[in-house]
Amino acid sequence: MQPFLSLFSHLRALSVWQVLALLPAAVLILSAVAAVVMRNLFHCALSLTLSFVALGVLFMALGAEFIGLVQITVCVGAVAVLIVFAILLTHPEQVKTGVTSFASWHAIQGGLAAYAVLLALLCCIFFSPFARLRPGVQRLNDRSAARLLPLSSYSEISSNRDQESVSAPVAAIGRNLMGPYMVPLQATGVLLTVALVGAALLARGKTTL
């Protein structure tokens, strides 16, 4: 319970602006819940779009402005439009009846499995020794520094880090892309070309598979 309590005390110590920075996370979670549980497929697609926007804003709040813009451009501009098109192309007459009965045994199993994964992840995040490590001070495999520090010192360090401006300047990203990440960039280009040609071929219709 203690990590949770110190987390709450950390939350209480936040200023108004820091609490406002949590707003995109709240919008993200709420719209993702809406995207999962809504019955109308079209509403699901719109909620997914909203959650993509909130994710991009969250990236920006974390200091990665360029990645936030890329997320909004790619996911809202391309992926959400693709999903809406797929909904319209597959069953325009059934858009309202894309209904899952949430009471079926299959749905209960899936929900329970997802809940178990969530509990395991939250236990790892809040109760594991990793949660008490101070970033930058101790390494996970450093035996000599195996003393675990309480979460309060961790959040203190994190809020100190908050004061520094961590950012990802676009010029540095460009230099990285043209330098050490040149080969992954070219490979991504090839991957995108092949994926789009393959998608067009699959959806062409006359193809025999």
Added chain:
Amino acid sequence: MNLQIVLATSAVLFSLGLMAAMVRRNAIMVLVGIELMMGAADLNFIGFWRFGEHPEALTGVMFAMFSIAVAAAEAAVGLAIVILLFRQFKCVEVDEANQLKG
């Protein structure tokens, strides 16, 4: 905003995506769940970059960018498969595509 809040947000997002992929029968909703899980992974990359040891190295940012590109390619191919599935079976419920079932 610290690392644990980011990680908890991403864990909730991941399990929501997992639930969509497992509970919903519609193939499009399965793809929506996969997109949500990809977003959770990106959020983890950015979070560990932001609160990690060497934010000036930009490793997490670069990885998140490539991950977004791969997610877009995956969505395109997945939706093409959904359209093909619709042509073949006249519906997009994943339960109906059971011809390979033994």
